[in-house]
Amino acid sequence: MNIVIFGPPGAGKGTQSLRLVKEFNLSQLSTGDLLRDEVNKKTNFGNQIEEIMKTGGLVSDDIINNLIEKKISDPQFKNKIIFDGFPRNLDQAKKLDILLEKYDQKMSLAINLKVDNEILTKRITGRVICSVCNKTFNIFFNPPKSCEIKECSKRKLNQRSDDNEETIVKRLKTYDEKTFPVLDYYLKKGIIKNVDGMQEISAISDQLFTVIRALRS
Ligand SMILES: [Zn+2]
Numbered sequence: 001m002n003i004v005i006f007g008p009p010g011a012g013k014g015t016q017s018l019r020l021v022k023e024f025n026l027s028q029l030s031t032g033d034l035l036r037d038e039v040n041k042k043t044n045f046g047n048q049i050e051e052i053m054k055t056g057g058l059v060s061d062d063i064i065n066n067l068i069e070k071k072i073s074d075p076q077f078k079n080k081i082i083f084d085g086f087p088r089n090l091d092q093a094k095k096l097d098i099l100l101e102k103y104d105q106k107m108s109l110a111i112n113l114k115v116d117n118e119i120l121t122k123r124i125t126g127r128v129i130c131s132v133c134n135k136t137f138n139i140f141f142n143p144p145k146s147c148e149i150k151e152c153s154k155r156k157l158n159q160r161s162d163d164n165e166e167t168i169v170k171r172l173k174t175y176d177e178k179t180f181p182v183l184d185y186y187l188k189k190g191i192i193k194n195v196d197g198m199q200e201i202s203a204i205s206d207q208l209f210t211v212i213r214a215l216r217s
Contacts, residue, residue, distance in 0.1 A: 031086050034068070123141065144157055
């Protein structure tokens with residue numbers, strides 16, 4: 001079955017996709033990987049993409065669609081794709097359905113990892129890192145204790161520069177605005193499953209496994 005997974009930045013979407021790939025023998029499709037793979041193949045098409053990326057240009061929707069079609073049309077991936085980070089907007093979602101249909105497939109499940117924005121913000125803005133051993137703490141959820149290493153007694157607890165509230169709030173807002181119409185599209189098709197993304201990583205995976213097994217049987 002083909003699956004698409006959605007989740008805001010910091011929700012652990014990448015981790016969960018990898019677990020699904022392993023558990024159900026799926027192939028992950030992220031547009032970034034597709035572009036990099038094509039560049040590494042050194043084909044004419046790949047060289048063309050490399051040129052665009054080098055000059056900082058945006059790779060066109062046509063190129064992306066072309067790469068996605070290559071993957072969908074490949075018999076070894078038939079009904080085995082997990083889409084991660086694509087489609088990003090309604091137009092892409094509609095085009096993807098047309099492509100899937102062309103190769104006698106469909107999207108069977110759209111997973112929506114739900115995490116409360118306030119918690120997500122705290123996960124990211126509360127993150128502090130030991131300047132000596134790089135151990136990570138969170139002032140809200142995992143308050144800094146002393147590190148076990150003696151050298152760390154002189155540590156500083158640093159924050160990453162892009163882990164500030166303004167940046168996070170902006171990223172989450174952009175995500176919500178862009179993703180809402182896509183989620184609504186899959187909701188109307190009746191294939192959305194909301195999954196609580198605020199539990200332990202393995203508890204989230206268990207929930208996902210259960211949802212997928214139920215659909216497969
Ligand atoms: Zn340390």
